[in-house]
Amino acid sequence: METIKYKRVLLKLSGEALAGDKKTGVYSDVVGKICDQVKNLVDLGVQVAIVVGGGNFWRGRYGLQMERTTSDYMGMLATTMNGLALQDALEARGLHTRLQTAIEMRQIAEPYIKRKALKHLERGRVVIFAAGTGNPYFTTDTTAALRAAEIDAEVILFAKTIDGVYSADPKEDPNAVKYDEITYLDILNKDLKVMDSTATSLCRDNHIPLVVFDLGEPENMVKVVKGEKIGTVVKE
Numbered sequence: 467m468e469t470i471k472y473k474r475v476l477l478k479l480s481g482e483a484l485a486g487d488k489k490t491g492v493y494s495d496v497v498g499k500i501c502d503q504v505k506n507l508v509d510l511g512v513q514v515a516i517v518v519g520g521g522n523f524w525r526g527r528y529g530l531q532m533e534r535t536t537s538d539y540m541g542m543l544a545t546t547m548n549g550l551a552l553q554d555a556l557e558a559r560g561l562h563t564r565l566q567t568a569i570e571m572r573q574i575a576e577p578y579i580k581r582k583a584l585k586h587l588e589r590g591r592v593v594i595f596a597a598g599t600g601n602p603y604f605t606t607d608t609t610a611a612l613r614a615a616e617i618d619a620e621v622i623l624f625a626k627t628i629d630g631v632y633s634a635d636p637k638e639d640p641n642a643v644k645y646d647e648i649t650y651l652d653i654l655n656k657d658l659k660v661m662d663s664t665a666t667s668l669c670r671d672n673h674i675p676l677v678v679f680d681l682g683e684p685e686n687m688v689k690v691v692k693g694e695k696i697g698t699v700v701k702e
Contacts, residue, residue, distance in 0.1 A: 471693030474513040474587060476619040477504070478610040481521035481548055483625060483681055490522050492551045500625075501555040503687040504592060508561055512691050513587040515617055516594045517610040518552060520544025538602035542569060545606060549596035550574065562591040568600030568609075580616050587617065607665035615672040622674060623690055624660070625681035630698035631660050647699045660700065669700075676700040 479500065482489055486496035507514050523544035524537075549565045556563045564586045565575040576582065578595060586593045598609045614622050633656070634642040650670035653660050660666070660678060669676055679686045679697030689696050 468510055468692070470510055470512060470691050472512065472620045472691045474515075474617065474619050475507070475621050475623050475691060476515045476517060476610060476614040476617070477623045477625065477687070478607070479516060479518045479548075479552075479625055479681075480606075481519040481523060481544060483627075484518070484548055484551060485522040492522065492548065494555070497551055497555045499684065500681070501552065501559055501561075503684060504556060505559050505561055506688050507691060508590065508592065510688065510691065513590070514592045515583070515587060515613065515619065516549075516552060516592065517606055517613055518545055518548045518594065518596060519606040520546075520548060523547060535602040538598075538604075539569075542597040542600070545598060546571065546575065546596040549594045552594055556592055562589075563594065564591050565594045565596060567597040568595070569597045571597075583617055605662050605665065607661040608668065611661070611665040611668035611672070611674065614674050615668065619674065621690075622669065622676045623687060624676050624678045625687075626678055627681065629680040629683075629696075631658060631678050631700065633658075645698050646695065647701070650700060650702060653700065670702055673702050 484492045484497050486493050504514055520541045524541050546567055553563045553565045566578040567575045568578050570577045583593050595613050598606055610622055631645045631648055632642040636642040650666050653666055677690050677697055677699055679690055686696055
């Protein structure tokens with residue numbers, strides 16, 4: 467078996483990642499490429515949990531005329547649809563998968579129970595966490611930090627459309643500087659918008675490292691778990 471640095475990881479995917487260039491909906495080719503990368507991790511013996519967003523179906527800002535709690539629950543349902551799409555694609559690749567939701571939907575998914583999630587991971591199953599934390603006013607970034615702490619993940623793999631953390635948006639500022647390493651405190655002080663402040667503080671308080679990397683490069687997930695220096699490492 468090849469040497470790996472991280473045995474148990476939590477992969478954070480945005481909803482938009484499942485839509486590719488279309489930005490909305492779910493596209494099988496895009497989802498398939500992501501799941502191929504996940505399969506590579508499992509084949510290496512890595513235990514993989516996934517938190518997925520719902521922005522390809524619903525974003526809170528679209529519901530500004532709507533009561534916030536209602537809008538957030540709609541977002542939780544969107545993450546569940548994405549979780550089902552990921553589950554289907556992973557199982558098509560021969561991976562045993564469990565979808566767990568923070569809001570009970572027993573006909574389509576297991577309710578989130580920490581001990582069951584850990585048992586699934588130990589048995590080599592990919593566990594997908596959907597429906598956020600089950601509470602309004604919290605993002606899926608916070609869900610990722612919370613679940614990573616609960617399952618004792620060794621690292622959060624934060625998949626992005628850019629190759630790391632920059633001092634400014636590199637798509638808008640050509641002088642933006644990329645960081646190879648940065649602390650959570652610096653992210654908060656510089657207001658870098660890598661994750662929301664609640665998620666950032668939760669990772670910092672629980673000593674969970676974060677690796678921000680470009681999802682578009684098909685070997686990047688494997689490189690991260692092997693400890694290769696790609697993207698940006700965020701730590702305490």
